[in-house]
Amino acid sequence: MQIIKEDVLILGGGMAGLRAAVAAAEYNKNISVGLVSKLYPLRSHSVSAEGGTSAVLSPKDNFDLHSYDTIKGSDYLADQDAVEKFVRLVPEQIYTTDHWGCPWSRNPDGTISQRDFGGLSYPRATFAADKTGFHVMQTLFSRALKYDNIHIYNEYFATSLIVENNSFNAITTINLKNSEYTVFQGKSLIFAAGGAGRLYQFSTYAHSVSGDGDAIAYRAGLPLKDLEFIQFHPTGLVPSGILITEAARSEGGYLLNNEGKRFMEKYAATKLEKAPRDIVSRAIMWEIEAGRGVKGKYGDTVYVNLDLRHMADILEEKLPMITDIAKRFNGIDPAEELIPVRPATHYTMGGIHVNNDTETPVQGIYGAGENVCISIHGANRLGSNSTNECLAFGNLAGVKAAEYAMSHSMPSLNNDKAKAEETRLWDDLMKRDGGENVAKIREDLRISMDANVGVFRTEDGINNGIRNIKALQERFKKITIGDKSKVFNLELEWALEVGFMLDLAEVIAKGAVLRKESRGGHYRKDYPERDDANFLKHTMATYSTEGPKFTYIPVTITKWKPAPRVY
């Protein structure tokens, strides 16, 4: 067993983790900051974010408007005090990252430019061409290189969290390079390990987004909040799932069914294709269910078409990245041909429960980014409202964790728990030999989640999904990890991820069956209306050996009384 000690530990090197690392390192140069990540930071999913990040920068815009858009988008499940705090924290982050070199797109006079995005009442999406996440990530990584007190541990895979007397104790990891079991001790910890979108088959996410952070926290007793809310982006490119940005529709793209007809009028009479993601995703699925989906050269996959042909003259200038992607990955020229799309998982609204100061219920443990739920996104996140969250609350978590580290001493390691985890990895997991294939379990899980706990949900469907999860959990006990290598064992990594996914799938499905209403990303065909009388509340799931235990906490309402969400 290898032991490494750092004052502040950060799990995850995406946008939230890097922002937190820089904040903690700047807070006090004498604090050592250890950033632990299963990927080199620049390989994190955050580099894929395309469209933009919302910030109130113009005197014509204001914080109330940004708050209102966010809250309405959330289908009133967001905590309004959290949202009001959030919108005020963002602008400084835009300017700070500008000083650090982020190439925010500009107006001719050199000031930062902004544009429109779905669900915004003022065009406040700040962007770096259509590579917003990529450029912000390069900026944060470059800034992190400046600080000697930031130590990046590349390709250490976290397997568990140790909590002792309701305080942070340590995280356990495997160094992928040599399979060395490595325990990181720290005074404080920030969870920034991203979302859980790859629990589903068809997804815009990077392959690496498997919900590890959520599952690790959950197993150690931290509550997960609102995990049943998964966002489906209407336009994942078939068959890869690569995102076709919302800008394709906001710039004027049409969605067509197999009759070649536009259909959005039936589902969002005013906003049409520009309606929010959950509404457009459902519209596409209704069309597909009604037999008006397209079946073509992509096997059994049924989809609809995105038509940009009437916008041929603006494609190169306004939508260069997706034009390139369609050509490169599908051999399709959007100026002349239709683009096959269907709804794909895109965002995990739920996550580890934290308060408005990024604190979890456990002393010394904080969290930021897609890994946590504050909640500012409620039942549905607005486009362009996540990267800014990573910056604003990543920064805050960094400061809070640093403050905590300054006033606490290093806890002594709970050796028994650390040893027990080592035993679980090498003597249990690696030695299981029932012949079940990890990749096959993963595929079966994903197919079942798509079918049963996807865009449309019903009691029967979800229960079917739960039965499948139970069966898959049994099969997981009988896996054989065919690779016994001690060097970069990708099969072991997959096995650990699938173990996490199975736990989370159960939380999502059971939370979904209990929520007998439709709100934002959670749509129950058997309960198609929002039910504020019974369900204007957050779901909290806590681990037990028999499965998740559910409780509920109220939503904080400040100024905006829940109203019907019409677009």
Add this chain to the structure above:
Amino acid sequence: MSEKNYEFVVKRKDDNGKESYSSYEVPKDKISTVLEGLIYIKENFDQTLSFRYSCRMEICGSCGMEVNGKPRTACSTIVSQLGTDRVKVDPMKHYEVIKDLVVDMDPFFTKYSEGLPYIIREGEEDYSSEIPQTPEQFKEYEQYSMCIKCGLCMAACPIVGSDEDYMGPAPLAAVLRYNKDNRDQGSKYRLEIVDGDEGTSRCHFVGECTEVCPKGVDPSFAIQRLRMQGVRYELGKFFRRRK
């Protein structure tokens, strides 16, 4: 081999350092990219195969490898466009191989950070507004800011292959990226570093790096521009000293 399959021939290296090739037949209708082929092999035929990947959209830089002799990002290499059904996959050259297609990227990132690839500014910062930068000023460095750190250029560069201390194309292009940013005030520090023996003077402008770069960064041209910056800087230093 059936016409319905591609033949993947993949270089292997196990824990004991033993090297070999494994062949797999991958159905053409199941995959489109080289990365999908590798995932298919691992899921269906061979659990012991290791490689790196994440975004599958050529933006995270994980999946650099050699495909039919050319350094490429596996996720954006469409197999049907290779012009052959035989796909030979090797790890990138000029890196130490950890296992199979996984190479040690640490030396790359170490070299990358040597050139101070971050904004350097003097004095206290006021973060209450942006530093003006016109679209033209952005164009000065735009191309160099597109680097995804896949490291392919290092695998293509003959100098990197023969001189392991040479900084190499991507790290030098990053230096120019920051030198050309009007918000930066740190050129003088960076030029001191890259004008040294292991910097721009090593480059022979063969241009292999530019040819393999998936992001159009054109490191070769960047190094030329950087060398010119260096000459001007040294001349300036010389005259300042004479005064």
